[in-house]
Amino acid sequence: MNDEKILVKVGGSKGIDYDLFVEDFSKFKKTILVHGGSSELNNISSKLDYPPNFIESDNGMSTRFTDRKTMNIFNMVYAGKMNKMIVEKLQKLSVNAVGLSGIDGKLVEGEKNKPYRVTQNGQKKVIRGDMSGKITNVNVSLLKLLIENGFTPVLCPPAISSENEAINVDGDKFASKIASKLKCQTLIILSNVPGLLRDPSDSTSVIKLIRLKEIDYYIEKFARGRMKKKLIGAKEAINAGVKKVILAGALQEKPISNAISGEGTLIE
Ligand code: ADP
Numbered sequence: 001m002n003d004e005k006i007l008v009k010v011g012g013s014k015g016i017d018y019d020l021f022v023e024d025f026s027k028f029k030k031t032i033l034v035h036g037g038s039s040e041l042n043n044i045s046s047k048l049d050y051p052p053n054f055i056e057s058d059n060g061m062s063t064r065f066t067d068r069k070t071m072n073i074f075n076m077v078y079a080g081k082m083n084k085m086i087v088e089k090l091q092k093l094s095v096n097a098v099g100l101s102g103i104d105g106k107l108v109e110g111e112k113n114k115p116y117r118v119t120q121n122g123q124k125k126v127i128r129g130d131m132s133g134k135i136t137n138v139n140v141s142l143l144k145l146l147i148e149n150g151f152t153p154v155l156c157p158p159a160i161s162s163e164n165e166a167i168n169v170d171g172d173k174f175a176s177k178i179a180s181k182l183k184c185q186t187l188i189i190l191s192n193v194p195g196l197l198r199d200p201s202d203s204t205s206v207i208k209l210i211r212l213k214e215i216d217y218y219i220e221k222f223a224r225g226r227m228k229k230k231l232i233g234a235k236e237a238i239n240a241g242v243k244k245v246i247l248a249g250a251l252q253e254k255p256i257s258n259a260i261s262g263e264g265t266l267i268e
Contacts, residue, residue, distance in 0.1 A: 004030070004184075004185040004186055005030050005031075005032075005182065005183070005184045005185055005186075006028060006030070006031045006032075006184060006185065006186045006187075006188060006256075007031070007032045007033075007034065007175060007178060007179040007182065007184045007186070007187050007188070008025060008028075008031060008032070008033050008034070008188045008190065008256055009033075009034040009035070009036075009171065009172060009174075009175035009187070009188070009189045009190065010033070010034075010035050010036065010190045010250055010255075011035075011036045011038075011171070011189075011190060011191035011192060011250060012035065012036030012037040012038040012039055012040060012041070012082065012171070013036075013038065013039050013191060013192035013250075014039045014192070015192060015251050016190075016192070016250045016251060017251070018085065018086060018089060019089065020252070020253050020254075020255070021190075021250060021255060021256075022086065022089040022090055022093065023093065024253070024254045024255060024256045024257055025090070025095075025256060026090060026093040026094075026095045027256075027257070028256065030147065031152065032143070032147070032152070032153050032155065032178065032179075032182065032184070033086065033097075033152065033153065033154045033155065034155045034156065034171065034174060034175040034178065035078075035082055035083070035086055035154065035155075035156050035171075036078075036082075036156070036171040037077050037078040037081075037082040037156065038064075038171075040077050040081065040082060041073065041074060041077045041078070044073060044076065044077050044081075045070065045073050048073060050069055050070070050073065052064055052070070053065040053070075055118060055127060055130075056118065057116070057118055058117075058118055058119055061225070061228075062225065063132060064132070064168060065127070065130055065132075066130055066131045066132050066167075066168040067129050067130070067131065068129075068131065070131075070168075071131050071158065071166055071168065074157075074158060074166075074168060075101070075158065075166065078101065078156045078157060078158070079099070079101040079156060079158075082156065083099040083101070083154060083156055084099060086099070086154050087099040087154050090152065090154065095152050096150060096151050096152060097151070097152045097153075097154045098146055098151045098152070098153055098154065099154045099155075099156075100142075100153060100154070100155055101155070101156050101157065101158055101166075102155070102156075102157055102158055102159035102160060102169070102174065103158055103159065103160040103166050104142075105139065105142040106139055106160050107138065107139055107142055107143070107155070107159075107160075108135055108137075108138050108139075108155075108157075108159040108160070108169070108174060108177065108178070109135070109136050109137040109138075109139070109159060109160055109161075109162070110133040110134055110135045110136050110137075110159040110160070110161055110167050110169050111133050111134055111136055111161060111162065111167075112131060112132070112133040112161045112163070112165065112167050113130055113132050113133050113134070115127060115128040115130075116130075131158075131165060131166065131167050131168060132167060132168040132169070133159065133161060133167035133168070133169060134169065134173075135159055135169050135170075135173055135174060135177050138177050138178050138180075138181040138182075140178075140181045140182055143178070143182060144182075155174075155178065156171070156174075157169050157170075157171055157174050159174065170229050170233075172189060172226075172229050172230045172233040173229065173232075173233050173236075175187065175189065175233065176233035176234065176236050176237040176242075176245075177236075179237050179242050180236065180237050180240035180241060180242055181240075183241060183242075184242055185242070185243045185244070186242070186243065186244055186245075186246065186260075187234070187237050187242050187244075187245045187246075188245075188246045188248065188256060188259050188260075189230050189233070189234070189245065189246070189247050189248075190248055190249065190250035190255050190256070190259070191230070191247070191249070191250055192249070192250065192251055193227070193249060194206050194248060194249035194263065194264060195207065195208075195247045195248055195249070195263075195264040195265035196210070196218065196222055196223060196227065196231065196247055196265040197222070198222060200224065200227075206264065206265060207222065207265050208265065208266065209265070209266050209267075209268075210265060210266070210267045210268075211267075211268065212235065212238050212239075212267065212268065215231060215234070215235050215267065216235075218231065219231045219232065219235075230247055231247075231267075233245075234247070234267045235267075238267065238268065243268065244266060244267065244268040245266075245267040245268075246259045246260070246264050246265065246266055246267070247264050247265040247267070248263050248264025248265070249263070249264065
């Protein structure tokens with residue numbers, strides 16, 4: 001159908017219908033999939049009596065505090081339940097999918113964050129023991145081996161640190177780095193919103209087009225919270241050679257086809 005190399009990242013928010021998503025995904029060749037799992041992780045952590053702990057940094061970003069026990073549950077949900085659910089659905093549609101996390105074959109490498117300070121209730125506090133970090137490298141040889149032999153990679157965090165520990169990294173950055181390193185033409189980031197919205201409470205206010213040179217203005221003016229990370233990931237991907245990034249909605253039929261035919265926010 002389409003011969004471009006496309007990387008699709010599907011978020012892990014509530015309400016995504018993975019049957020509809022996978023059916024559309026299966027129509028594209030040479031396509032790599034990255035998925036999230038945040039809502040299911042919150043759900044399972046709470047069921048295991050270990051509810052998520054989000055820490056707000058002094059610049060207003062909220063991040064999941066990932067201690068060893070959280071990382072074990074993270075692996076269970078991302079590399080286990082979510083990854084194998086998607087692989088099984090793809091196999092049912094005759095797509096020979098292989099599921100890997102960033103630690104397998106050191107696919108995605110990163111650096112664990114150093115202890116950091118935050119202000120909580122007016123008091124400075126040092127946060128230690130957080131197994132979160134930043135991506136530094138993607139080893140594409142394993143991915144190429146799979147793709148060139150007809151397998152479809154289905155990928156998710158965590159990444160692996162230089163001390164060979166699993167680290168929690170941002171899913172959008174994970175997708176953006178892999179798309180860049182694999183020289184994908186298109187990166188599609190699907191989430192529970194139909195694109196970058198002028199007004200986050202109005203789903204019809206999608207911003208249709210952002211030129212790379214204007215992206216900082218849009219990040220500053222419209223994006224809040226996690227949407228900022230998607231736009232920063234988009235900017236980094238285009239700067240690294242990806243031709244276009246589309247932010248579009250996952251809560252519908254044919255989300256990928258619709259994104260390619262013009263729905264959502266196109267960044268180029
Ligand atoms: P996922 O987990 O699917 O990757 P996220 O929840 O991380 O998705 O990111 C999407 C979220 O970004 C939306 O649900 C919305 O709450 C938030 N957001 C903040 N600003 C905007 C904006 N201007 N337009 C759209 N979404 C926004």
